[in-house]
Amino acid sequence: MKIAFVGKGGSGKTTISSLFCRYLASKNLPVIAIDADINQHMGTALGLSTEAALEVPPMGLEINRIKEYLRGTNSRINSNSTIIKTTPPGRGSRLIKVQEDNPIYSYFQRNVDGVRLMATGPFSEEDLGTKCYHSKVGAVELLLNHIVDKQDEYVVVDMTAGADSFASGMFTKFDMTFLIAEPTVKALTVYDQYKQYSKDYNVNLKVIGNKVEDQEDLEFIQSKIGNDLLAALGRSEYVKKMEKGQHLALQQLESENKAVLDLMLSEVNKAEKDWENFYKNTVEFHVKNAISWANATAGEDLALQVDPEFQLRPEKVLS
Numbered sequence: 001m002k003i004a005f006v007g008k009g010g011s012g013k014t015t016i017s018s019l020f021c022r023y024l025a026s027k028n029l030p031v032i033a034i035d036a037d038i039n040q041h042m043g044t045a046l047g048l049s050t051e052a053a054l055e056v057p058p059m060g061l062e063i064n065r066i067k068e069y070l071r072g073t074n075s076r077i078n079s080n081s082t083i084i085k086t087t088p089p090g091r092g093s094r095l096i097k098v099q100e101d102n103p104i105y106s107y108f109q110r111n112v113d114g115v116r117l118m119a120t121g122p123f124s125e126e127d128l129g130t131k132c133y134h135s136k137v138g139a140v141e142l143l144l145n146h147i148v149d150k151q152d153e154y155v156v157v158d159m160t161a162g163a164d165s166f167a168s169g170m171f172t173k174f175d176m177t178f179l180i181a182e183p184t185v186k187a188l189t190v191y192d193q194y195k196q197y198s199k200d201y202n203v204n205l206k207v208i209g210n211k212v213e214d215q216e217d218l219e220f221i222q223s224k225i226g227n228d229l230l231a232a233l234g235r236s237e238y239v240k241k242m243e244k245g246q247h248l249a250l251q252q253l254e255s256e257n258k259a260v261l262d263l264m265l266s267e268v269n270k271a272e273k274d275w276e277n278f279y280k281n282t283v284e285f286h287v288k289n290a291i292s293w294a295n296a297t298a299g300e301d302l303a304l305q306v307d308p309e310f311q312l313r314p315e316k317v318l319s
């Protein structure tokens with residue numbers, strides 16, 4: 001299952017996505033954590049030291065390694081430079097299983113207590129707003145296009161809720177999207193925008209309230225969100241201690257907050273994978289991106305990368 005954590009800046013995406021990854025690992029479930037945010041904090045939230053977190057190889061800077069591998073023998077791709085974030089797999093492309101050895105995992109992944117962390121890498125102010133920035137965050141989208149995960153394997157992505165993920169097809173990659181919302185008007189505006197953008201794409205969106213201190217906070221979120229609200233975390237002493245540099249065992253997390261993680265997992269497990277829709281959306285956004293900017297950059301028609309004979313049938317790969 002591919003799971004996204006989105007929400008307003010500072011809402012708690014990194015905190016909750018990292019707790020969720022540690023929770024999955026504590027159940028011995030296979031989990032890949034991908035830090036796709038502009039500010040990279042997942043490594044430390046999972047328990048790495050600042051120095052160790054900086055040593056996780058940035059996928060964005062070495063995207064060519066990823067392109068080279070995924071491309072395989074796909075004859076519709078003329079060179080790595082014509083692969084963009086939305087490029088879909090076709091015949092000859094390499095699909096990636098969650099549990100396998102491959103050069104991408106062995107180069108980019110770091111194991112943090114059972115959570116397999118990968119990171120887009122940090123972005124400088126200079127990168128932002130440039131094509132360079134887009135190609136860096138694109139590493140994650142390209143990878144997700146090629147990952148064939150099973151129902152009981154988890155790929156958790158810590159994202160920004162920015163408009164970027166709507167311009168590309170990033171927001172359509174997930175079996176479950178958790179939107180983290182504090183009880184504030186701004187946080188709930190982000191929810192409205194997300195709902196609006198994603199309404200035509202079968203996005204499975206659930207809201208997790210965060211830093212909810214009392215009944216009034218909860219009712220405030222409920223009144224704006226209704227059925228999409230799955231659960232709410234309170235202000236956590238455990239999280240506060242982690243922020244102060246203490247790395248505590250997950251068993252010490254407050255029981256009511258641990259219950260929220262239980263609920264999140266059961267909601268994810270209820271979701272049904274829809275590969276046909278996944279691939280259809282990948283193709284749709286690829287063609288859109290090709291026309292709107294990428295053809296001009298590449299000097300060729302990148303819509304031709306779509307292989308009409310190809311079907312994404314993970315059951316073939318996974319059997």
Ligand SMILES: Nc1ncnc2c1ncn2[C@@H]1O[C@H](COP(=O)(O)OP(=O)(O)OP(=O)(O)O)[C@@H](O)[C@H]1O
Nearest residue numbers: 008009010011012013014015211234235236239243
């Ligand atoms: N339930 C909680 N209880 C106490 N503190 C919390 C809780 N959730 C998050 N925080 C604190 O709020 C701050 C922001 O959280 P976090 O970094 O997870 O948010 P974010 O959405 O990832 O932010 P950014 O948009 O900057 O990436 C952190 O200091 C974190 O420790």
Ligand SMILES: [Mg+2]
Nearest residue numbers: 013014037041
């Ligand atoms: Mg964050």
